[in-house]
Amino acid sequence: MDPRTSYEESVAKALRKIAAHVPDDLVHQFAQKSGIRRDDIRPIAPGPSGTVSAVDGSNAMVLDGGSMALAAIRAARSTFTGNERAGRAVTPLTLVTIGPAHRNRDFDDLFAECFGALPHKGLDNADPERASAILRDTIEYWVAKETAGSLPQGSLLLLDGALRVSSQNHEPVLASIVGTAAERGVLLAAVAKRTRATWGGGHPLLPALAGLVAEYAITGPWWTRIDPDLIDHTEYHQGRHGEIFVASLHPEVSRPLKMELPKGTDDHTAAATMQALAACAGDGRIPGYPYPLLDAHRTVAITDELIDQVQQDLRAGLTKQGIQHRRFEEIFGDLHDEFERY
Amino acid sequence: MNLNDTDTADQTKFRLIGKSVLSYRFIIPHAAKLFVGDILKITDTVKGYSFYAKVSDLVHESNFADEKWDTRPFSEHFYGLGEDVFLGVEAVPLGFVDEKGIFRRPRTVPTKFSQVTIPKAADFSFLTKVMGDIEVGVMRTGQGVLKDVPVKIPSKVLPQHMGVFATTGMGKSNFMKTFCASCMKMQKFGLLVVDPHGEYVRGGQSGTGERTLGLVHYTAGKDGLCVFTISEPDRKKYGLSSLWLDYDDFRLTDLNLLYDLSQAQHDVIESLEEFDGKEVIPFFLQANVDTLPDAVKAGTYAGPFPAIAEKLAAFHPGTLSVIQRRIRNIVTGNRKFFRESGSCVTEILTHLHDNRVVLIDIPRMGERSELFVLSMITRRIMQAHRKSAEEFGTETEPAEQKKVLITIEEAQRVLGAGGSSTQVFRECAMEGRKFGVGLCVVTQQPKNIDQKVLAQINTFVVMGLGDRGDREIIMGSAKQDLSRMEIEIQTLDQGEAIISTIGIPFPVSTRIHYYEDYIAGLNAEKKRDIREGLPTGFS
Numbered sequence: 070m071d072p073r074t075s076y077e078e079s080v081a082k083a084l085r086k087i088a089a090h091v092p093d094d095l096v097h098q099f100a101q102k103s104g105i106r107r108d109d110i111r112p113i114a115p116g117p118s119g120t121v122s123a124v125d126g127s128n129a130m131v132l133d134g135g136s137m138a139l140a141a142i143r144a145a146r147s148t149f150t151g152n153e154r155a156g157r158a159v160t161p162l163t164l165v166t167i168g169p170a171h172r173n174r175d176f177d178d179l180f181a182e183c184f185g186a187l188p189h190k191g192l193d194n195a196d197p198e199r200a201s202a203i204l205r206d207t208i209e210y211w212v213a214k215e216t217a218g219s220l221p222q223g224s225l226l227l228l229d230g231a232l233r234v235s236s237q238n239h240e241p242v243l244a245s246i247v248g249t250a251a252e253r254g255v256l257l258a259a260v261a262k263r264t265r266a267t268w269g270g271g272h273p274l275l276p277a278l279a280g281l282v283a284e285y286a287i288t289g290p291w292w293t294r295i296d297p298d299l300i301d302h303t304e305y306h307q308g309r310h311g312e313i314f315v316a317s318l319h320p321e322v323s324r325p326l327k328m329e330l331p332k333g334t335d336d337h338t339a340a341a342t343m344q345a346l347a348a349c350a351g352d353g354r355i356p357g358y359p360y361p362l363l364d365a366h367r368t369v370a371i372t373d374e375l376i377d378q379v380q381q382d383l384r385a386g387l388t389k390q391g392i393q394h395r396r397f398e399e400i401f402g403d404l405h406d407e408f409e410r411y
Numbered sequence: 412m413n414l415n416d417t418d419t420a421d422q423t424k425f426r427l428i429g430k431s432v433l434s435y436r437f438i439i440p441h442a443a444k445l446f447v448g449d450i451l452k453i454t455d456t457v458k459g460y461s462f463y464a465k466v467s468d469l470v471h472e473s474n475f476a477d478e479k480w481d482t483r484p485f486s487e488h489f490y491g492l493g494e495d496v497f498l499g500v501e502a503v504p505l506g507f508v509d510e511k512g513i514f515r516r517p518r519t520v521p522t523k524f525s526q527v528t529i530p531k532a533a534d535f536s537f538l539t540k541v542m543g544d545i546e547v548g549v550m551r552t553g554q555g556v557l558k559d560v561p562v563k564i565p566s567k568v569l570p571q572h573m574g575v576f577a578t579t580g581m582g583k584s585n586f587m588k589t590f591c592a593s594c595m596k597m598q599k600f601g602l603l604v605v606d607p608h609g610e611y612v613r614g615g616q617s618g619t620g621e622r623t624l625g626l627v628h629y630t631a632g633k634d635g636l637c638v639f640t641i642s643e644p645d646r647k648k649y650g651l652s653s654l655w656l657d658y659d660d661f662r663l664t665d666l667n668l669l670y671d672l673s674q675a676q677h678d679v680i681e682s683l684e685e686f687d688g689k690e691v692i693p694f695f696l697q698a699n700v701d702t703l704p705d706a707v708k709a710g711t712y713a714g715p716f717p718a719i720a721e722k723l724a725a726f727h728p729g730t731l732s733v734i735q736r737r738i739r740n741i742v743t744g745n746r747k748f749f750r751e752s753g754s755c756v757t758e759i760l761t762h763l764h765d766n767r768v769v770l771i772d773i774p775r776m777g778e779r780s781e782l783f784v785l786s787m788i789t790r791r792i793m794q795a796h797r798k799s800a801e802e803f804g805t806e807t808e809p810a811e812q813k814k815v816l817i818t819i820e821e822a823q824r825v826l827g828a829g830g831s832s833t834q835v836f837r838e839c840a841m842e843g844r845k846f847g848v849g850l851c852v853v854t855q856q857p858k859n860i861d862q863k864v865l866a867q868i869n870t871f872v873v874m875g876l877g878d879r880g881d882r883e884i885i886m887g888s889a890k891q892d893l894s895r896m897e898i899e900i901q902t903l904d905q906g907e908a909i910i911s912t913i914g915i916p917f918p919v920s921t922r923i924h925y926y927e928d929y930i931a932g933l934n935a936e937k938k939r940d941i942r943e944g945l946p947t948g949f950s
Contacts, residue, residue: 161415215414
């Protein structure tokens with residue numbers, strides 16, 4: 070990087086890099102590399118909307134004092150039957166500490182409370198943001214596990230993201246969720262809001278596949294299975310309990326979504342899962358995205374206002390304990406807040 | 412770890428969420444039935460007050476940050492639409508009832524999240540304490556009416572002028588007849604109505620062709636009515652009085668009102684201002700105006716009223732000829748009720764002072780005759796009341812001051828901006844209230860009424876007004892703030908009105924009684940027994 074490069078030159082350079090990732094013959098290359106033929110793009114038949122439960126989690130940093138941080142986490146479940154919400158449930162807003170010690174004790178406690186055993190590896194506090202996300206995953210997996218064990222046969226359990234763990238501690242938990250769902254005849258899918266999945270050394274997966282589907286002149290909802298060897302990054306091969314699928318769920322709106330179904334899902338089960346997904350993806354807010362997941366997200370989201378409230382509660386509590394505002398600012402003060410005022 | 416079911420019952424609707432002392436706001440389900448004009452009760456359990464507000468607008472709203480959520484492609488289906496999509500309601504505060512049951516002006520706001528409900532008739536019991544006595548309808552709330560909440564205009568404020576504003580077909584005649592019937596019933600002041608169409612006396616046909624009744628059909632209230640008519644058959648049929656005005660009721664200045672005059676003609680009128688009608692009219696009926704100036708200058712004038720002749724010597728015979736022709740036209744055109752001597756104006760005044768409705772019935776006489784009669788009687792009323800005030804040595808209202816309300820239909824003809832031709836009505840508008848004389852200004856075109864006159868009006872009866880300019884004039888002139896009710900005024904249906912008066916604490920949406928039904932009810936009321944108030948025996 071030459072510091073004398075002008076802004077215009079840097080924009081031009083960025084554009085060249087983007088173009089290299091999305092070449093003119095992207096679709097042609099993808100067709101050759103993936104081997105996906107027209108027959109591999111399966112139409113989704115319209116069907117009734119049965120019972121669908123969606124689980125999502127949320128985490129937000131409440132205070133970050135460098136050596137010690139406080140995060141708020143919670144998870145929620147939204148259940149729909151026949152396109153009507155049958156219920157919503159949410160875990161209490163939980164504050165977890167990250168630091169100052171190396172090992173996160175709150176994670177151990179939370180994991181033990183949720184799953185009845187200590188995590189086999191534990192959680193490192195080195196990266197507070199990551200630690201906060203894994204703590205959130207813990208509670209989210211717990212809700213998913215509870216839900217998998219209670220949904221009736223033939224219903225659909227939707228998770229946000231992927232059937233892949235970010236922490237090895239969750240490996241047996243996710244395995245248990247997948248296993249429970251399979252045993253009880255509950256369809257399971259994890260749907261990604263966004264994906265970094267690429268093929269052929271960095272070409273994005275979804276635009277290439279959408280282009281290929283368009284070239285095949287396929288309209289209406291569809292799904293296809295993605296060969297795991299097509300995907301570039303090794304992270305997609307580690308900690309995985311699912312197989313990658315891509316589906317466009319709306320009859321009019323083309324919105325390909327990357328999703329994962331449990332490993333070994335046969336075509337019949339995959340088709341049933343896709344049909345159940347499409348049946349709940351007609352909401353006008355985001356046509357083509359399963360609405361129960363959006364509803365779970367809106368239920369669980371920890372908003373700025375909520376964080377403000379928690380911070381106020383903490384300040385008030387500390388004052389009662391004799392810790393003055395100045396000391397609080399010394400521990401958790403952040404000049405970014407001051408900058409915001411100007 | 413717990414997974415708690417969240418309460419899915421929606422508590423966010425029908426509770427106050429804003430906004431200020433002058434404007435309330437809350438939300439309701441997106442498919443809820445609420446109408447502009449609906450009156451709502453806001454129960455503030457913290458302060459112990461019951462606030463009242465009127466819906467002024469309804470707006471589709473949502474919690475979505477995306478302003479175009481409802482217009483984007485494929486947005487035809489939404490899960491749980493009612494949770495985030497709703498109607499925002501804007502309401503105008505009317506006032507509140509405090510813990511002692513006293514209605515007060517809205518000088519505070521209800522506590523946040525106070526419950527909003529649709530009130531029942533019993534909730535308006537406080538209104539009976541502030542309502543007046545001249546009943547014209549029932550309170551309207553949105554699409555419905557509160558049958559048990561009659562709307563009554565306070566009679567004590569009516570001499571401070573009243574305006575009835577409505578375009579054709581909105582029920583103006585029905586309102587006036589209903590108003591007259593209530594005045595006949597209550598007899599709190601005298602009401603003068605000049606009816607050039609005969610519709611008030613005996614009824615006629617409505618705009619939809621239905622038979623309508625007149626004031627004579629309100630038999631139970633006949634004691635409160637006195638009709639002076641030029642129709643001999645009606646006089647005999649209904650037992651009415653004959654209408655007669657005489658030359659002395661006339662002033663030459665009345666020509667200003669009836670004709671467009673040149674400056675020279677004005678000068679003639681001005682020069683004869685000191686002479687009574689009993690002198691001026693015979694003079695012009697007899698005089699040879701062609702030779703008059705020369706005869707006066709030569710000292711050979713030998714006709715009647717030499718003082719008048721002397722005044723006119725300087726004028727051109729052509730000018731005098733026009734004045735003469737017009738006076739002859741007046742005399743001949745109004746001969747059915749206008750004669751040399753024998754006026755019933757004194758009798759009219761007596762009936763007005765007995766708090767009766769006095770109806771001047773001049774069917775088929777035309778607009779000029781109507782104004783002719785109205786200006787003469789109005790002048791006599793003003794003279795009598797002014798004299799009465801002078802005799803008391805003060806122009807402030809004495810306790811026993813007689814009160815008269817004079818109705819002027821199509822008032823823009825005589826109360827428009829500018830001009831001195833309608834002096835008697837202007838005097839009445841500007842000074843009449845001091846002498847207990849009020850005007851009932853009826854017009855379809857309030858924007859053509861002089862702003863100074865509108866500013867004197869304290870009671871506004873606003874019926875449907877299609878013209879934006881008319882509505883703005885009314886909203887700017889009323890003593891109470893009507894600006895927030897523009898949508899309601901715009902959407903008023905036939906027979907509906909907003910009544911704003913200084914006697915009632917807020918503008919009241921009213922469904923005017925249908926006259927025929929109203930008098931049927933009044934006629935069916937039990938008549939007062941003559942023994943009421945008298946001892947029933949000897950002790």
